[in-house]
Amino acid sequence: TLEFDPKEHQHLRYNPLRDSWVLVSAHRMKRPWQGQVEKPPEDDIPRHDPSNPLCPGSTRANGEVNPDYDSTFLFENDFPALQQDAPDPGSEHHPLFQTKAARGVCKVMCFHPWSDVTLPLMQLNEVRKVVDKWADLIEELGASYPWVQIFENKGAMMGCSNPHPHCQVWASSFLPNEPGLAERSQRDFLQKHGEPMLVQYARLEAQRKERVVVDNDDWLAVVPYWATWPFQTLLLPRRHVLRLPDLTAQERDSLASIMKRLLTKYDNLFEISFPYSMGWHGAPTGSYLTEDMSHWQLHAHYYPPLLRSATVRKFMVGYEMLAQEQRDLTPEQAADRLRSLPEEHCKLGEK
Amino acid sequence: TLEFDPKEHQHLRYNPLRDSWVLVSAHRMKRPWQGQVEKPPEDDIPRHDPSNPLCPGSTRANGEVNPDYDSTFLFENDFPALQQDAPDPGSEHHPLFQTKAARGVCKVMCFHPWSDVTLPLMQLNEVRKVVDKWADLIEELGASYPWVQIFENKGAMMGCSNPHPHCQVWASSFLPNEPGLAERSQRDFLQKHGEPMLVQYARLEAQRKERVVVDNDDWLAVVPYWATWPFQTLLLPRRHVLRLPDLTAQERDSLASIMKRLLTKYDNLFEISFPYSMGWHGAPTGSYLTEDMSHWQLHAHYYPPLLRSATVRKFMVGYEMLAQEQRDLTPEQAADRLRSLPEEHCKLGEK
Ligand SMILES: O=P(O)(O)O[C@H]1O[C@H](CO)[C@@H](O)[C@H](O)[C@H]1O
Ligand SMILES: O=P(O)(O)O[C@H]1O[C@H](CO)[C@@H](O)[C@H](O)[C@H]1O
Numbered sequence: 287t288l289e290f291d292p293k294e295h296q297h298l299r300y301n302p303l304r305d306s307w308v309l310v311s312a313h314r315m316k317r318p319w320q321g322q323v324e325k326p327p328e329d330d331i332p333r334h335d336p337s338n339p340l341c342p343g344s345t346r347a348n349g350e351v352n353p354d355y356d357s358t359f360l361f362e363n364d365f366p367a368l369q370q371d372a373p374d375p376g377s378e379h380h381p382l383f384q385t386k387a388a389r390g391v392c393k394v395m396c397f398h399p400w401s402d403v404t405l406p407l408m409q410l411n412e413v414r415k416v417v418d419k420w421a422d423l424i425e426e427l428g429a430s431y432p433w434v435q436i437f438e439n440k441g442a443m444m445g446c447s448n449p450h451p452h453c454q455v456w457a458s459s460f461l462p463n464e465p466g467l468a469e470r471s472q473r474d475f476l477q478k479h480g481e482p483m484l485v486q487y488a489r490l491e492a493q494r495k496e497r498v499v500v501d502n503d504d505w506l507a508v509v510p511y512w513a514t515w516p517f518q519t520l521l522l523p524r525r526h527v528l529r530l531p532d533l534t535a536q537e538r539d540s541l542a543s544i545m546k547r548l549l550t551k552y553d554n555l556f557e558i559s560f561p562y563s564m565g566w567h568g569a570p571t572g573s574y575l576t577e578d579m580s581h582w583q584l585h586a587h588y589y590p591p592l593l594r595s596a597t598v599r600k601f602m603v604g605y606e607m608l609a610q611e612q613r614d615l616t617p618e619q620a621a622d623r624l625r626s627l628p629e630e631h632c633k634l635g636e637k
Numbered sequence: 638t639l640e641f642d643p644k645e646h647q648h649l650r651y652n653p654l655r656d657s658w659v660l661v662s663a664h665r666m667k668r669p670w671q672g673q674v675e676k677p678p679e680d681d682i683p684r685h686d687p688s689n690p691l692c693p694g695s696t697r698a699n700g701e702v703n704p705d706y707d708s709t710f711l712f713e714n715d716f717p718a719l720q721q722d723a724p725d726p727g728s729e730h731h732p733l734f735q736t737k738a739a740r741g742v743c744k745v746m747c748f749h750p751w752s753d754v755t756l757p758l759m760q761l762n763e764v765r766k767v768v769d770k771w772a773d774l775i776e777e778l779g780a781s782y783p784w785v786q787i788f789e790n791k792g793a794m795m796g797c798s799n800p801h802p803h804c805q806v807w808a809s810s811f812l813p814n815e816p817g818l819a820e821r822s823q824r825d826f827l828q829k830h831g832e833p834m835l836v837q838y839a840r841l842e843a844q845r846k847e848r849v850v851v852d853n854d855d856w857l858a859v860v861p862y863w864a865t866w867p868f869q870t871l872l873l874p875r876r877h878v879l880r881l882p883d884l885t886a887q888e889r890d891s892l893a894s895i896m897k898r899l900l901t902k903y904d905n906l907f908e909i910s911f912p913y914s915m916g917w918h919g920a921p922t923g924s925y926l927t928e929d930m931s932h933w934q935l936h937a938h939y940y941p942p943l944l945r946s947a948t949v950r951k952f953m954v955g956y957e958m959l960a961q962e963q964r965d966l967t968p969e970q971a972a973d974r975l976r977s978l979p980e981e982h983c984k985l986g987e988k
Binding site for chain 2: 288289290292295296297298299300302306307309311313314316317318319320321322325347364365367368369371372373374375376380381382383384385386387388433435437438439442443444445446447448454456458460462463464465475478479483486487490511563564565567587589601603604605607608609610611612
């Protein structure tokens, strides 16, 4: 009988954070691709464009003029999906027509005054400033909101409508679905196994090494065993840390460093500015701040869409939407490819 | 105090099939769009292209020659994500590194010998043949497999790599995540409320009317109260039906008719061949065939990506991937727009 080879034989892997399964069919990479081809990311973004509402000195949609900022810059989203003062929906209580109130605030944070840089191309001390600002935002907005979602949509392919380096912060009066799943599964894991799930996971991955992409004394970036996107990664502290503001000065520096290294590898993979959505998940805030949340471990998810090249993405469509997510290479293959890439950014060599 | 208006005030709605919430922020449609623009679907597909492996008489990747078919045509996917004979993965039993065996079969089904038609442009009796073939496939593959996923990826935007009208059928040895959720929630609902969830839902939506797009004596297509994609619809029989093979001859005819009407409206919305992923969910099969599955109701989901025009899609990215799905118009607004469109296909007027 045939011996099982994860690269040749489809199998299921369990995602313990989302309590769901992914179908790994790595032999699918052999099929030729004749479908949609993406526009590669723009390469000639001007450093300063006075008509770009994210640039220093520009006028935004609401008429406000941006300061001449020289580091990070935070402002309220001019078209927020969450507003602070939305009235409560009436009381439709039928089980099939359930509505709940949602309140919140949406902010945008520019990483840098220049439009032609990205995190991996910024100086370490500049990335560190982004980390500090993230921590401040969790502290400030988390004082009242139970969930503060920091996320970056990078690249037009990921719905990002402005090339200036920036992220968004949406704070909400409710705990959204995804952190809700992570809350439940981490709570159950600690109860059952006596150790926080992702603390144990980081320790085991550091030993096994085959899915580690980059690491340092404080952090580990792995292609998780249950990755769904081709080059998805999970960024984890080695120490048990609940939330971004809990990071020490040293851990913030080493976070800036590992992010720069991971994102450099991403850019080097297809020699383009690599598109992705990323975001931070830490213990919920607001009224949760006074509860025991020791089952949580801080982490960041990176979800990049590209599969084969700068122009061929993975489509999460039909089967994935209706049945189950499916991937076309093993997480170990993905980690191996990323790990073997140089740590110098491909763009720096050019210059 | 302000009165709640679902078109102006964000709120959450509950999806009882997936046990999750969607954030409805309809005021977001006011924001200008400066992001990625899609290529509109190709409009000049040749009726017959001998180099297209899906056409009658063509040679496929494995060397087989297609018959000169004149109706539907079924064949094995040449690059299947599920193979029948994959060996069992070893026994890694750690809770954070769980693997399971997956076996199955992947088929492709052409709807019609011509490449330049789609379901809404086909004759009613031709669509009826597709319905019959779907029912046969559930019957045949469902005899041994617990789940048979019929799905159609339509349009390059939805990862479809061949313009010839076709769908796919992936049968698996496991119950995938999405039907797994629907299994649990429908079972709970029947237990709690004494009526199958979607039978009750179809009845109530038929009374309320505001989310109905098209209907006939046997079927109802609604933008569900909890829709996440802008123009998502749910196609439901009025009668309690577990699986496609259970449909009567009359119900198959009226299904062909309502599909043609719904898809004509979709095409008329932006006057293009409307991209979507769609698929059928009915009671699980295989060993479930002998169990009481009366909590299930047969239904089809349509997930179309477009939001504003033929070239501007909804991006389910950052916040949606990391926190919670968000939509930019209310389901009632979407239903209203679709309902008000003519039932004659925009392409037929042209000719
Ligand atoms: O099988 P196809 O049409 O080549 O591939 C398409 O549908 C599959 C099933 O939804 C997806 O896994 C692929 O990403 C998509 O490109
Ligand atoms: O807020 P933006 O950047 O205009 O919009 C982008 O991110 C949002 C949050 O993930 C999504 O809801 C939008 O679909 C996407 O285009």
